[in-house]
Amino acid sequence: MNKEIFIKQSVVDSILSYAQMFHPKESILLLTGKTGRKKMEINDLQIPPLATHGHSFSGFPLSRLPIDFSVIGVAHSHPSGVLRPSTTDLNHFYGKIMMITGYPYQSKKNIVLLDRKGNKLEYSIF
Ligand SMILES: [Zn+2]
Secondary structure (H helix, E strand, C coil): CCCEECCCCCHHHHHHHHHHHCCCCCCCCEEEECCCCCEEEEEEEEECCCCCCCCCCCCHHHCCCCCCCEEEEEEEEEECCCCCHHHHHHHHCCCCCEEEECCCCHHHHHHHECCCCCCEECCCCC
């Protein structure tokens, strides 16, 4: 991806605490914000409708999602702590980016940002 990615500090904090709250189950949140030609900015979160929290990326029925162009991607947690996408994750890719946060959900070190192919993306926190 040739865009610079910026994620708001409060979004990072919310994702980490949400993941802690649902542990040992997996949590899922939608990342919202705006994308420009050179820049992508994630500044808010949405709880997906009909979210289910299980041990797999069972997630939510994507076809039931409202068409909302502010949704840039999906963040979910890996209670195992593994910071790699599973095959299922990549097959269920929604939006432009995927964020995975792994146990113990303490800091940026426990977060990876990925593109559709599973490549790691750099980002800045603002
Ligand atoms: Zn996953």
